[in-house]
Amino acid sequence: MTSSATPQPPVARSYGPMASHPAPEYSHHTVIGRIPIRDVTPCVENGRLAAKGTEYESFPVQATVFREGHDQFGAEAVLVDPTGAQVQTVPMVNIKPGLNRYEAWLTPMYPGPWHFFVRSYSDPYATWRHNAEIKIAGNTDIHLVFLEIQELFERALESIPENSPEYGIISDALGIARIDRMPPNVRFRAITSPEVEEALAAYPVRDLVTESQQYPVNVDRIRALSGAWYEIFPRSYGAHRDANDQWISGTLRDAAVALDRIAAMGFDVVYLTPIHPIGKTARKGKNGTLTPEPTDPGSPYAIGSAAGGHDAINPDLGTFADFDAFVARAHELNMEVALDFALQCSPDHPWLKEHPEWFTTRADGTIAYAENPPKKYQDIYPLNFDNDPEGIYQEIYRILELWVSHGVTIFRVDNPHTKPVSFWERLLAEFRKNHPEILFLAEAFTAPPMLQGLGAAGFHQSYCYFAWRNEKKEIEDYLWELARVTDHIVRPTFWPTTHDILTPYMQRGGLHAYAIRAVLAATGSASYGIYSGFELVENVPRPGFEEAIDNEKFEYKPRDWQAAESTGLPHLLGMLNAIRRRHTALNRLRELRINPTNDPNILCFTKFSRPEESPDGKADFVIVAINLDPFAAHGAEITLDLSPFGVQAGWAGEPLFEVTDELSGATYQWNEKPYVYLDPAWQFAHIMSVKVL
């Protein structure tokens, strides 16, 4: 690796016409082509499903490419846009010499159904150069060697426009190749000059050109990958007790007012838990009790009442006009609105009467509520997707389009893993076609096959296991798995807490745990989310559960936002969102390096983005170091992985980088083994922007 300020990945090339000869006819009958290309990735279900891509996000293409005999060959990855045009061609690099695993990164530029393939070819110039160098050194076949390159130059000239500079360069080289009296060494150097090789790179001479099958990549808009979310129960905003000490629900109008505070912290998405009418029958009380007070508002996940179902708004919250006003205000504040989509029904949902065939009728003639024996959820009736698949599908499609027509651009899908994966595959494919801007987040807190399967089926984004990864080693492994192992099927989002999740680490670690996990979420993942109340360190669990006590699912929870300021968390979240806006690297998934440290509490990683991933064409680097221990300070020497930076460690430990902590503003000179000291009470993390010296 040479020393330069930014890494030098192979970049997209555009070619003039090539003097390329495709592989002869017989290879068309074979799966393994003339210059074999095997095991192409990313590949989902044999290329029958699309891998995940995002506008302005590079993704790695790999293939095993090899050939018979000793002749030189090359490979390149080709990106095909939705119109079928081959818009990027990037030379592939052998990243596992001996195993011939070739890689190149492609960068789709806008959403849509893209494809890629791998092209391999025999490289007669490289073959000639390799052989000529040895033969000239051995003074054998000199005449023949130069005859061969003359033929190759003549062939190249047939395809180069006569008025191009390359034509002149190759013509001149051809002339020199013919001068037999010139010493072979001198002639060789002259006709293999950088200028000649650049001209040949622009108008390559290739033989046996071979192409792999095409593999699909669904490219989504950037918010599918990257964004800062803020979750609210809108009824809590403005909720209050009236003169008789009875709760009065907050409304969408109240919540709209609260958007200013959320926007001020710099969030991109405001996510509403369900806003639909809530069933009365079997309604749950505070803390999920089965004995509600008459005025308990019920869980918004028990959807449907006489006032309507999934296509209606809880009258306590307001009207469609109020919803539209909420959405309009969010948009004014540059925030998108994500709506919870919980496909289940309260006993009072209109579907139970209008479409009993959409539910399961039990052997005794009753309609089945949700059960996981011995647990019974008598407030919830699950749809049976197999009774009238087409009818259910069309109704759900209609409802989603209704909300889209009211400005919802993201659906946060509750428990998608309790519905058929094939249902989602069909729905997401149709939405990608008809409403490519609409995104779906899967809340599938279940085993990896389902979580990944829903991603493969088309969900744009997935809640993941972040909340349960708290030790350094498991965080390191998980960051890498997400960035490089499952990136073709899963886009993660990191949530330190949700209304359903309050891990022991958060329960015990106090304010510092909240701050640490906020930094980890906001920098470790391109998408992350905060559940309202996080700023108040609401870390007391309901006994026996890993969720907050007095859970907002079951009651109104107006909060003292003034008091929240004193925790410093609103300020921290605001800083994190501002830092994320300044750094493309923090808004991408795939380019990550774990930097080993010599303390088990200090985690360090580098996120970076390629020049072609930024509209400004500049690479970006962020080094994050975090003390994971909320109770004590720790110091550690970090061993930085220098591979992204295009620098090598000096022999005297001299500084390689000027780094600036985006949290504190402090600037440091770092070599490849910097030391950090991180104190939870004071400075528990660095988020370093990097200037290569």
Place this chain on the structure above:
Amino acid sequence: MTSSATPQPPVARSYGPMASHPAPEYSHHTVIGRIPIRDVTPCVENGRLAAKGTEYESFPVQATVFREGHDQFGAEAVLVDPTGAQVQTVPMVNIKPGLNRYEAWLTPMYPGPWHFFVRSYSDPYATWRHNAEIKIAGNTDIHLVFLEIQELFERALESIPENSPEYGIISDALGIARIDRMPPNVRFRAITSPEVEEALAAYPVRDLVTESQQYPVNVDRIRALSGAWYEIFPRSYGAHRDANDQWISGTLRDAAVALDRIAAMGFDVVYLTPIHPIGKTARKGKNGTLTPEPTDPGSPYAIGSAAGGHDAINPDLGTFADFDAFVARAHELNMEVALDFALQCSPDHPWLKEHPEWFTTRADGTIAYAENPPKKYQDIYPLNFDNDPEGIYQEIYRILELWVSHGVTIFRVDNPHTKPVSFWERLLAEFRKNHPEILFLAEAFTAPPMLQGLGAAGFHQSYCYFAWRNEKKEIEDYLWELARVTDHIVRPTFWPTTHDILTPYMQRGGLHAYAIRAVLAATGSASYGIYSGFELVENVPRPGFEEAIDNEKFEYKPRDWQAAESTGLPHLLGMLNAIRRRHTALNRLRELRINPTNDPNILCFTKFSRPEESPDGKADFVIVAINLDPFAAHGAEITLDLSPFGVQAGWAGEPLFEVTDELSGATYQWNEKPYVYLDPAWQFAHIMSVKVL
């Protein structure tokens, strides 16, 4: 695991008519089916190429299978024979709980183009049983629980023939299910009896039945996987000096006489290095010198002279009649004849005149000999497969068929990696179709992508890196890689030496190294080979090369087979081949366990075969322990992997097995941690047949 004499893998089931309901229509539009099946293996190039299968060899099918919600499901692997009939259905077992990786082993029974797929289904009986058990224990929904099973039994009965025993069993169970006065516990036990469950297994009630795409498996005859080969240069047999001290070539008739000795050692295949006319021009002398004596016979790999090319026989060796007699004698002795197929030409090959277009014409108008600068191989002219691919293909096809018509059943292909992989893919596909009995062994001593790529392209068998794996750890890793990582594309053959290979281990280790590697080859791989002269410990290298001095490639090499007897190696080889005949386990690739030992010189592994892999329907086990050090004795405690045997270690170390060393005849009682002491000078290996106590 329960204690029993043989392992209890799931075995093939045949079903009666099923009360199965396929997944509803909408899932047909999706890639991920109703009960999702993902990442099916074995899968070569997205299922566009066939995985390797062998008659009477089980192969593992794996898939990730999961579903929405809590209901129970099942998966099975289905084997489809060349007629399209579904001939085996084996329940899949979850081998990675939490990751839902399911596995079943299928066993094709005869050669041809087979397929397999994975079927998943919702299992309403298992779901009912799971829920009923909990509900009866909690005394809830008792009436409903038994109503549900009544419906299920009624549904089952619709598909069960009325005259079958199962009809009676299920009818009785239905009757019991209806007896409300019977205590729920008693009723539950009665209707979930083994008899009822067996009846339901024979006539399963299933919903949402989902099938994966079908994946191809090319099933070859057993010799593709398993066999003991013996390599000869036929001209050496009977070669002698005449009265004038001039060499007289041995003949095919002489070689036919020598077949008795080879057959007596129990070999299955006799492999002839090329038998075609040898070029005179640029002929090489002894030890590859460029200054041959006039009577030097030349390398048989320099093919072609005025006497003919690849379709002719070197007149020194005899005629086609002699060849036919040789083949006939081999067949009488139950040996197949493998012929070397070296696709290159001496300067005197008729093709150079008749088909100069099949070669490369250089820029100076000359035809190109083989080169790898700075090395020149002026005795060898390589074909250029891209000049007239169709012409070359048809000629090669014709020549191969000619030899097939003279009884050759195996081609040992010399350097296939210097010819286009796509050429082999086409040729092998056409041979599999027209001559499925003919086998091709690839001699591709090159990097893994090509070695594996040629296997994927269709070569039946491959020389591999065995000769260069000499340390315990690297042997263990390599055995596992061949058995379980590359088994779907590569069938290995182990050769301790060849005419081209004499590794440092063999050069230095003397007779004991030869004995050790013979045992390792014959037991570590289903196919192995011995190069003539091995019995004489011809371990002196040509200086600077890892091949034998005075190499048989360049001279006659009659041998003193009487003297060979004194090495003991002919006797050892005979024993090894006899042991291999007695043990199916040694003739299969995939079922292997490495048994750790506490000495770095003592290697131990278990090979086993499933009942369905033997015509006698019995499982077979062989435990091999070898001292890899040819110079000193070593002892080691072995920790046996008990998983194949269906036994568990006792708590007092009591014997689990009676093992009999097939080499010495000695019998031992072994528990799970036997101790072995192996002395290269006396008893350097155990090949234990196993009787489970």
